Amino acid sequence: MFPADRAITGVRGLDEMLGGGIPKGRVVLILGSPGSGKTILCAQFLYTGIVDCGENGVYVSFDEGKPQFYREMAKLGWDFAALERAGKFAFVDASPIRSLPGEVKIGGMTIGKRDFSLLSVIQAIRNHSASISAQRIVLDSMSQLTFQYPDPVERRTAVLDLIDALADLGATCLLTSELVAVGMRRKMQFEEYLVHGVIILQTMRVGKAYGRVIQVEKMRETAIDEQPRPYQITERGIEVYPRETVF
Numbered sequence: 352m353f354p355a356d357r358a359i360t361g362v363r364g365l366d367e368m369l370g371g372g373i374p375k376g377r378v379v380l381i382l383g384s385p386g387s388g389k390t391i392l393c394a395q396f397l398y399t400g401i402v403d404c405g406e407n408g409v410y411v412s413f414d415e416g417k418p419q420f421y422r423e424m425a426k427l428g429w430d431f432a433a434l435e436r437a438g439k440f441a442f443v444d445a446s447p448i449r450s451l452p453g454e455v456k457i458g459g460m461t462i463g464k465r466d467f468s469l470l471s472v473i474q475a476i477r478n479h480s481a482s483i484s485a486q487r488i489v490l491d492s493m494s495q496l497t498f499q500y501p502d503p504v505e506r507r508t509a510v511l512d513l514i515d516a517l518a519d520l521g522a523t524c525l526l527t528s529e530l531v532a533v534g535m536r537r538k539m540q541f542e543e544y545l546v547h548g549v550i551i552l553q554t555m556r557v558g559k560a561y562g563r564v565i566q567v568e569k570m571r572e573t574a575i576d577e578q579p580r581p582y583q584i585t586e587r588g589i590e591v592y593p594r595e596t597v598f
């Protein structure tokens with residue numbers, strides 16, 4: 352039995368690496384290369400939360416619309432449309448922020464696009480979470496938001512505001528972001544310092560072959576398995592092999 356203060360992810364091998372799951376109420380970053388399974392991992396976390404734990408969930412999409420998300424997840428056997436009809440799941444489409452005009456007029460006030468998008472995203476998350484009493488929230492992918500802030504100080508402030516707003520809601524939250532690698536070396540990303548936990552998904556060269564590798568970089572309140580472990584994406588979602596070594 353997993354401890355009550357943990358939100359199981361639904362990926363059994365990952366839950367083992369995390370000593371039972373993600374500490375409830377924490378904000379965790381899923382960093383990954385393109386196609387590494389960030390969206391699938393987040394959907395598995397939400398689906399497990401609703402179906403196995405009775406914890407309702409909100410998915411905030413900055414990339415895809417609802418029909419695409421529902422179709423892709425249905426292929427893995429996860430019927431989010433039914434969960435939405437049952438009032439257990441909400442999809443927030445935040446993808447329009449990518450194409451907002453430079454300034455937005457509200458009442459007599461003009462505010463910049465970036466501040467408007469951040470405020471409106473936070474407000475939409477609050478509303479939807481309250482309407483279904485969500486205990487799990489996913490933002491996928493946060494890169495779409497951070498790309499709007501070329502200035503590092505402003506970017507850091509915006510992400511901190513977002514994390515604070517999420518932490519205030521008390522739900523267990525996953526944020527995804529693009530992994531930035533320079534050649535073989537990975538660059539530490541500023542978000543990693545701001546969140547409570549970081550999980551990295553990437554493809555690594557092992558001997559002559561390439562394989563998918565997952566690593567828990569940090570997790571507050573948790574004695575983690577820091578070793579990179581192999582994982583696969585299958586028709587049932589993500590599978591992690593916590594007893595296999597990579598090197």
Ligand SMILES: Nc1ncnc2c1ncn2[C@@H]1O[C@H](COP(=O)(O)OP(=O)(O)OP(=O)(O)O)[C@@H](O)[C@H]1O
Nearest residue numbers: 383384385386387388389390391392584585586587
């Ligand atoms: N049924 C399946 N069997 C095996 N692999 C699958 C299956 N369905 C999807 N995949 C793999 O999952 C990957 C896509 O996963 P996902 O969309 O979660 O990645 P992502 O990290 O969110 O990507 P992006 O950076 O584009 O958002 C694809 O690269 C594909 O190889």
Ligand SMILES: [Mg+2]
Nearest residue numbers: 389390391491
């Ligand atoms: Mg994705």
